[in-house]
Each structure stands twice: as C-alpha cells, then as structure tokens.
Amino acid sequence: MNKALASGIALLKDRDLWRSRRTVASQQGRKILLDGRWVLNFCSNDYLGLAADPRLAEAVSRAMSGRGFGAGASRLVCGDFDEHAALEADIASFKKTEAALLFSSGYMANAGIIQALVGRDDEVFSDRLNHASIVDGIILSRAVMKRYPHNDMAALEALLAAGTTARRKLIVTDTIFSMDGDVAPLAELVVLARRYGAWLMVDEAHAFGLFGATGAGLAEETGTAGEIDVQMGTLSKAVGSFGAYAAGSQVLVDHLWNNARSVIYTTALPPAVAAASREAVRIMRAEPQRRQRVLASAAFLRSALRSLGLEVPAGCTPIIPVQLGSAKRALTWSRALLDKGIFVSAIRPPTVPAGTARLRVTVTAAHTDDDLALCVETFRKVMANE
Numbered sequence: 360m361n362k363a364l365a366s367g368i369a370l371l372k373d374r375d376l377w378r379s380r381r382t383v384a385s386q387q388g389r390k391i392l393l394d395g396r397w398v399l400n401f402c403s404n405d406y407l408g409l410a411a412d413p414r415l416a417e418a419v420s421r422a423m424s425g426r427g428f429g430a431g432a433s434r435l436v437c438g439d440f441d442e443h444a445a446l447e448a449d450i451a452s453f454k455k456t457e458a459a460l461l462f463s464s465g466y467m468a469n470a471g472i473i474q475a476l477v478g479r480d481d482e483v484f485s486d487r488l489n490h491a492s493i494v495d496g497i498i499l500s501r502a503v504m505k506r507y508p509h510n511d512m513a514a515l516e517a518l519l520a521a522g523t524t525a526r527r528k529l530i531v532t533d534t535i536f537s538m539d540g541d542v543a544p545l546a547e548l549v550v551l552a553r554r555y556g557a558w559l560m561v562d563e564a565h566a567f568g569l570f571g572a573t574g575a576g577l578a579e580e581t582g583t584a585g586e587i588d589v590q591m592g593t594l595s596k597a598v599g600s601f602g603a604y605a606a607g608s609q610v611l612v613d614h615l616w617n618n619a620r621s622v623i624y625t626t627a628l629p630p631a632v633a634a635a636s637r638e639a640v641r642i643m644r645a646e647p648q649r650r651q652r653v654l655a656s657a658a659f660l661r662s663a664l665r666s667l668g669l670e671v672p673a674g675c676t677p678i679i680p681v682q683l684g685s686a687k688r689a690l691t692w693s694r695a696l697l698d699k700g701i702f703v704s705a706i707r708p709p710t711v712p713a714g715t716a717r718l719r720v721t722v723t724a725a726h727t728d729d730d731l732a733l734c735v736e737t738f739r740k741v742m743a744n745e
C-alpha cells in the first residue's frame with residue numbers, strides 16, 4: 360500500500376499540487392502565530408473577527424460549568440441539550456423561518472440535507488462551482504446530478520426544460536461562491552424553480568452574518584427568503600464558531616430529523632459549542648458595524664488590488680480572488696507574501712478548475728486600515744519582483 364500511495368504523493372509534488380500544513384499556535388482576529396512568527400492573516404473566513412472574541416470563550420466556560428464538555432450521544436439518543444434547541448430557536452428567529460436544525464458542520468449539513476431530500480428517482484441541478492460538500496451530498500443521495508455552467512441561468516433553464524421522468528427536482532447553489540467571491544442570481548433562480556416545479560436550496564456559508572438588512576444572508580438582501588425551500592448556512596465562518604444549520608419550514612425540519620443521516624448517526628455538538636454560537640449570533644445582530652466595516656474594507660482592498668493591475672474580478676464580497684493561473688505561480692506568490700508578513704494561502708486544483716490557481720484574499724472586520732495598506736504594498740512588491 361505505502362508504495363502505491365507514495366507514488367501518488369510524488370506525482371502531486373511534481374505538479375505543485377501537494378498540500379502541506381502550517382501549524383497555528385495562536386490567533387487574534389487579524390494576526391496569526393504561524394510556525395513561531397506573527398503574520399497578518401488574509402485568508403481566514405472569520406469575516407466579523409469573532410473567532411477570537413473573548414465573549415465566545417466566556418460563553419463556552421459558562422455553559423460548561425456544572426455539565427462538562429461532551430454531549431455523550433446523538434441528539435436522538437440522549438445528547439439533546441437545552442443549548443442546542445435554544446440556538447435553533449435563535450437561528451429560526453434571525454432567519455425568520457418557522458424552524459431550524461443544527462448540524463455539526465457545514466459539510467455534514469450539505470451531505471445530510473441533500474441525501475434526505477432526494478434519491479435515485481430524482482434530479483439535482485447544481486452550479487459547477489458549488490462547494491465540494493454539496494457535490495458530495497448529491498453523490499450520497501444517488502440522485503442524478505446535472506451540473507450547469509457557473510451562474511448560467513439559460514443553461515440551467517435548458518436542463519430544467521429537458522424531458523424528464525424525475526420524481527423530484529432540486530436546484531442547489533452557493534449564494535456567495537467560496538473561491539470566487541461572486542454572487543448567485545437568487546431572484547432568477549426563484550423564478551426558474553417555480554416555473555419548472557423544482558425545489559430550491561441555498562448555501563449561505565459565506566453570506567450569513569454579512570449580507571441583508573440584518574445580516575441574515577443574501578436571501579434577505581435579495582428579498583427571496585420566503586421563496587427558498589431550504590436555507591443552509593454555517594456557524595464556522597462569519598459566526599466564528601463551529602456547526603451549521605438548515606432553516607425553513609417546520610415540516611422540512613421534522614423531515615430532516617427523521618431522514619438526515621448526518622444528524623441521526625452522529626454525536627451531538629458539545630453544548631458549550633452551541634452556547635458560543637448563540638453568543639456570536641447575538642453579537643452579530645447587536646453590532647452591525649462589524650459587517651459594515653468588513654464590506655467597506657473589502658471594497659477598498661479589492662479596488663486597490665485591481666489598481667495594481669492584478670487579475671481581480673469586480674465584486675462586493677470579502678472574498679477577493681487574485682488569479683495567477685498555474686499552481687506553481689500561486690505557490691511562489693504565497694511564499695513571497697508570507698516572507699514579508701502577509702499570509703494568503705494558495706488555492707489550487709482540484710479545489711478550483713485547472714489553470715485557475717489563485718490567491719484567495721479574504722478581509723475581516725478586524726483588519727485595520729494600516730493592515731489593508733500593508734497588504735496592498737506587499738502585493739505591489741511581490742508583483743515587481745516576479
């Protein structure tokens with residue numbers, strides 16, 4: 360076995376596609392202690408700067424006093440704590456849905472929700488750039504996967520209109536695409552779903568906490584929330600915690616409780632983790648200046664990087680892809696930036712299509728104006744030295 364695996368690893372290294380890790384010893388929102396050195400972090404998904412907020416850690420220790428840490432069993436056996444239900448009620452109230460269900464991670468949410476909703480006799484229409492966890496959920500469901508070109512509504516409509524014997528049709532999309540930072544056309548998706556009798560599921564992983572009048576997500580921002588059957592989102596990005604949710608009707612949640620295998624057959628989240636998420640959601644709602652700050656910083660950084668002549672698409676999200684083409688070039692730039700104290704990890708295939716390796720720069724509310732200026736200046740130097 361080792362020989363076969365080692366030759367696969369050698370091949371990856373040859374192609375600059377080998378993935379290595381860097382050990383984090385500490386983080387303070389904008390900064391990260393990486394291999395013994397503090398550097399500015401421009402690649403985390405901690406958009407609101409909440410992951411290291413002491414109020415989350417305090418919520419954890421409060422929740423743990425008197426009841427320990429682990430949940431001990433799945434929710435349906437004896438691991439269903441009051442903190443889980445309270446968080447679900449908070450999320451449903453924030454999302455203005457009848458109900459919500461907690462999952463242990465976004466990956467598990469997508470795997471469980473899709474598998475619970477569709478099966479062999481069904482079709483799932485999936486954007487080509489959807490997150491890997493959505494793709495895996497579709498594979499797990501055994502439904503027929505129909506991928507449409509990124510955000511191409513005409514192509515989606517052609518697939519939906521084609522003759523089919525499918526029992527159910529499900530359209531699923533990221534609302535903010537995780538590696539490109541662009542936005543799905545939700546209003547058009549709602550129209551197509553209705554026209555062709557399809558269900559619509561959205562993944563708000565990178566929009567929850569950032570977009571909409573109250574920060575509930577892109578569905579809120581576009582006024583489409585009421586037309587979407589399943590709103591999934593994570594608690595691991597802007598929320599700065601861990602876990603994920605499905606929000607929608609009570610019937611949907613009742614169905615998931617009884618059919619989503621990634622809820623039924625897994626140990627419940629430690630209740631203290633749910634308590635941290637509750638505190639983070641509370642802060643998110645109470646401190647709108649955080650999302651205003653991150654969106655303004657993102658607009659500044661995006662336009663400054665574009666002015667340098669880098670290949671950066673226009674957009675409005677804190678995910679700013681700097682296209683570099685080859686995996687080798689992305690790695691070289693990433694190392695050069697890190698040498699100068701700016702941490703942006705290289706994103707390479709198969710995470711993104713071949714030939715589109717990039718630096719995925721992300722901004723958080725914790726970055727200062729000086730941090731942003733230093734990031735731009737460092738990119739300028741790396742570019743000049745290439």
Ligand SMILES: *Cc1c(COP(=O)(O)O)cnc(C)c1O
Pocket residue numbers: 464465466467469490492533537562564565593594595602603
């Ligand atoms: C990160 C991400 C997930 C997975 O969420 P985790 O909580 O990290 O497992 C799912 N969907 C999208 C679009 C994501 O970006």
